[in-house]
Amino acid sequence: MYRLIWVLLLLCAVSSVQAQGYTLVIKGGTVIDPKNNIDAVMDVAVTDGKIVRVAKDIDARGALQTVDARGLLVVPGLIDLHTHVFFGTDPARAYDGGSASVPPDVFAPRTGVTTVVDAGCSGWKDFPAFKREVIEVSRTRVLAFLNIVGGGMRSPYEQDLHEMDGKMAGITARQNKDIIVGIKVAHYSGPEWTPVDEALKAGRMANIPVMIDFGGNNPPLSIKELFFDHLRPGDIFTHCFGQLSSREFVVDTLTHTVKPFVREAQQKGIVFDVGYGEISFAFSQAIPAVKSGFLPNSISTDMHIRSMNLAMRDLPNCMSKFLAMGMDLHDVIQAVTWNPAKEIKHEELGSLGGGYRAPGSREREIRSLRLYRLQDRRDAAFRLRDDGPGREDPFRSQRDCEANGVTQADAG
Numbered sequence: 001m002y003r004l005i006w007v008l009l010l011l012c013a014v015s016s017v018q019a020q021g022y023t024l025v026i027k028g029g030t031v032i033d034p035k036n037n038i039d040a041v042m043d044v045a046v047t048d049g050k051i052v053r054v055a056k057d058i059d060a061r062g063a064l065q066t067v068d069a070r071g072l073l074v075v076p077g078l079i080d081l082h083t084h085v086f087f088g089t090d091p092a093r094a095y096d097g098g099s100a101s102v103p104p105d106v107f108a109p110r111t112g113v114t115t116v117v118d119a120g121c122s123g124w125k126d127f128p129a130f131k132r133e134v135i136e137v138s139r140t141r142v143l144a145f146l147n148i149v150g151g152g153m154r155s156p157y158e159q160d161l162h163e164m165d166g167k168m169a170g171i172t173a174r175q176n177k178d179i180i181v182g183i184k185v186a187h188y189s190g191p192e193w194t195p196v197d198e199a200l201k202a203g204r205m206a207n208i209p210v211m212i213d214f215g216g217n218n219p220p221l222s223i224k225e226l227f228f229d230h231l232r233p234g235d236i237f238t239h240c241f242g243q244l245s246s247r248e249f250v251v252d253t254l255t256h257t258v259k260p261f262v263r264e265a266q267q268k269g270i271v272f273d274v275g276y277g278e279i280s281f282a283f284s285q286a287i288p289a290v291k292s293g294f295l296p297n298s299i300s301t302d303m304h305i306r307s308m309n310l311a312m313r314d315l316p317n318c319m320s321k322f323l324a325m326g327m328d329l330h331d332v333i334q335a336v337t338w339n340p341a342k343e344i345k346h347e348e349l350g351s352l353g354g355g356y357r358a359p360g361s362r363e364r365e366i367r368s369l370r371l372y373r374l375q376d377r378r379d380a381a382f383r384l385r386d387d388g389p390g391r392e393d394p395f396r397s398q399r400d401c402e403a404n405g406v407t408q409a410d411a412g
């Protein structure tokens, strides 16, 4: 069983520059950069806060600082596609400027995450407040899915179809296209398809994907109908390995196999995102899927005040779970870097750039660089589990006790 350990954070504030040398050279790390098809021991050179070269045996003479990265992984800054970061102090506002959300700078930098995508905390009515109070003042890069619910992710607005105005959401997305990367549907309990179809209207207007979190639709809506009669290639199905009675699952719980139409949907271009969360991930779904080669396009946390203190914890922890299930390290890194960059159409993110071919040809900010150590923890008291009711999985009874020295109680 493997675990990714975060070991070093390189700050973006790399100040002075020597014209004749690099500011920083990272020597001997294993560079994994899926976009550029790199998986090898290489050096990385940085000048003036930019990655300017990735190559073997870079001459570090004259560099202001050299880092010995032997035994470490050097990967692009991680992108967490599903988070909740519109934080505040009012419990009644929930995720929408309330106490269910988490400040991005609290969790992102220390876990190697350089870009968080907020998954629909705000709607078109309160996006300006989110932008002013969080996005513009955070050191972490914050992008956003705009909730199709104008009043944002909170009661009673989420259950009010009159709040779901695709035109206003589309206009707001077009006006903020540097930040708004998609439209979010979540938590609606009625039998209608209105939230999905209004979100798609906005998505077409702004040429951005929609992200679907099926809530507690009663009766549950058909995911086959969702994939083939509603969504477009590039649209995102999050919480893809959830197993809640209010939703249809991707893995048949009788045969323990991925439903054939789900594989077809992924081949058609539907994006399957983990969105781990509090109760939205089950090993009983994920293990058969991964073992049979059905991999998530992106691994994300669904970070909020409860999930971060349960089995989800943080993005490297989620990555560790997929390594433990047998997913290849290269695929895991790709699912938190280049894949989510493509999903949100921000292809300037999620890679170390092209500087490895010609120094300085395509520069990237230094904050897109992180180092990891991959440790074999088979002898340690390290356990993996999920949370939530009614789970039947191999890790169900085990206790999660490795969190930088803090023991977490099992709330399952």
Ligand SMILES: [Zn+2]
Binding pocket: 082, 083, 084, 119, 213, 275, 277, 302
């Ligand atoms: Zn969420």
